[in-house]
Amino acid sequence: MATATEKLLKLQSAVAGLNQISENEKSGFINLVSRYLSGEAQQIEWSKIQTPTDEVVVPYDSMAPLSEDLAEMKKLLDKLVVLKLNGGLGTTMGCTGPKSVIEVRNGLTFLDLIVTQIESLNTKYGCSVPLLLMNSFNTHDDTLKIVERYSKSNIDIHTFNQSQYPRLVAEDFIPFPCKGQTDKDGWYPPGHGDVFSSLKNSGKLDDLLSQGKDYVFVANSDNLGAVVDLKILSHLLRHQNEYCMEVTPKTLADVKGGTLISYEGRVQLLEIAQVPDEHVNEFKSIEKFKIFNTNNLWLNLKAIKRLVEDEALKMEIIPNPKEVNGVKLLQLETAAGAAIRFFDHAIGVNVPRSRFLPVKATSDLLLVQSDLYTLADGFVTRNNARNNPENPSIELGPEFKKVSNYLGHFKSIPSIIELDSLKVSGDVWFGAGIKLKGKVVITAKPGVKLEIPDGAVLENKEINNAEDI
Template sequence: MVPTHARERKDSFPKPHSTETPTMTAPELDDRIETKMRSAGVPTPTITAFLNALHKVASGERGMLPESVVEPVSSLPRLDSLEGGGQGGIALLKQLAIIKLNGGLGTGMGLDRTKSLIAVKGQDTFLDFVARQVLHLRGASGCREPAFYLMNSFVTRRETLDYIRKYPDLWDENTIDFLQNRVPRINAKTFEPLSWPAQPELEWCPPGHGDFYPALLGSGLLDGLLRRGVKFLFISNSDNLGATIDLKLLRYFAQSGLSFLMEVAERTASDRKGGHLASRRTSGRLLLRESAQCPKADEGHFQNIERHRFFNTNNLWIRLDHLKVELDRHGGALPLPLITNTKTADPRDPKTPEVLQLESAMGAAIECFEHTGAIVVPRARFSPVKNSADLLALRSDAYRVTEDFRLVLDESRRGQPPVVELDPVHYKVFADFEQCFARGAPSLVACEALKISGKVGFEGGVVCQGKVEFCNPLPEPKMVGAGLYRDSSVRL
């Protein structure tokens, strides 16, 4: 059973969505939920974190952060202003571990497979680039460091491990990955774990990236890394190929004495609806505020990019020994702010019962440590692929591959990626996207913006410069022929 010192037990759960009489007491519900999770192999730290979160929701907490409790962050150190190069960074690689978050599917592109296995350049996938970056670093250090791991999910693990076998210097089924956990979906009226015999998989959901910490502890990897003398951890998303090891940044973190360092970038108009960095008025500690944590009345302040200037890139640096201390102090689960999502039991049927999905954000741990910081990094260190439009830009000649296997914008673009807009109807399914660009991506190295409306395919040798739009109003597909298209709107 989960130790009672790790969580507060209540006599009964209130019902924010119902006035029905409770069918179970809180201890009975705790035991039922814990039994369900333990039967599924969920480790104790994740069970503790989940029950703590559920108690908060039951008591009415929704993790909201109104503007009245936060202060804007006005100034931060910048990576491009740090003095010196990466001297001493090579030696620090032996004390570094790299973990890539690899639990997601390419659902945003209409693809039901592991996102990191989508081809980015030629036949090379995100995972190919990540593997080669790590092997390049190991070549620089002259040993098998830095340590490298993937945090997979139940839906990505087998496919990922089968693929990574092509890199025998990385491959080790027992040590290359650990699993993100899954947690029960909760009936919003009864607070009981959802029972859905017709589709048992609908009874579970991912707990968000905040599960990283109990998963790292519960897998035994945290203790194993500490025994090996690993002090520093760099975490990032597997689809963010800009998140590589910068030796100057590693040295800065090592010398800072900080427990937790977050890479942030400056918000632009396109980032206004996403989360931002702030500080808590009462404690002065840095915190993250996500859109789901902002009351509607404060949305104007939340979206003001001149007031709240920085967003989390999800590139995080952590002192492992300090993390271990905090996890032990909190019974194996950091007190992360809640993100509560209300869904239906069957996402395809709005008439099915309402359920709660409890999540937390990995970056929110910045408020859990005494000594934390943030550093402003160039936008090049944040280049995730959220949809097919992002992928088309990466596949084009606007991006090039460096000798150390980074994917970077061509110098001529001066840090500004092309703006690509694809028709959401005709490019939502990944197979349709692949068919339209089967002969290769158009040249976008000199393109400011590309907009495609309707079902449009491309021959090889298409060059777009300036602002270009292709429109096909007809139901049958049309092809764009080879040639130069400069500052033009083409109706096919």
């Protein structure tokens, strides 16, 4: 067996010959691998974990209300930049391009909604909040074409790429591209923890600082709830917090999400992967760990610059095994949330659930396309007509997995204001003007096409064939 040092030396000479990537990317990659090989993974001592106080995880409602003064608002917004993590492909939903160009509502994509939101802020307050999109090599070309659509908009839109790292062949730790896999399969983007160094390496960080910007609001482009919140921004500027993570109360659907803890005097993100096996059930309980990370992050730009230059951001490494054409591979990734412990005066804010509305699957798309939400100025807002604070739980079978198939199965999206849960399996087709209420289970037998007629009202029903309707 080669020692870690031997592996690293061999890897360094192999990486030196990869002319597809920059010197910054090469050194970032070698740095990540050497940290991984040194086994520096920080073990959490379970007994030292403390529940954060309200000073550390600030309740949203306890934050000072905003001034109504438009000039004050403009002053706040002129300090802000919005950055959307746009490196993901819509592959899980059967799409080929960037996920942010999936149509969400009224023919508008995630990106359309994001641009509309910032346009309306810039118009209302006479400010100039720029939009940054962090792409990966997977989404870069497509995004550039799409961004041209907004050339007449009142927003400065900037794109930059996150790093491109070679996948490692697990057996001998040689970069996959060195073994002839020179297409996209040989490479990977190393997770959104890469946002800090990529901002710096792209030159965007220094540009923003020279324009007098102080904070960047970072969020996933598929989280429709991640809109600019001036109350949070005002709090951060007042208290000089370098980092703020939005967290929200956990439901049983979120038990795997990372949570904030106080640990040895600092606030820290605890992910399920760091939890010792004997404590996993405790981690998943919503009694002890009541909040989880939404990945809406507010970061001080000067602090990012300082920490990147000091090489101080040593986030936990997430090993992500992959397989391509029978070759076992390893990708090493990091997450932006894990950087919280390196920033000064870092806090969490316990925000309403409405700020977390990710669309990860077609079942989420059904929620946001339905009458459960309304759309105005690019903002997707929950319909007040629903009394239950929780969203209905929706399970759609494999026939609905791809967006194109999902859309084909609905003449129009059913009304679900009064729905508690829906489970659909098999080849089920929905007519127009359908209402679903309470608990509804629809199961088509294998090989049978089950059609729900126009105007049907299904309340607390289990349907296995046309007669049940």
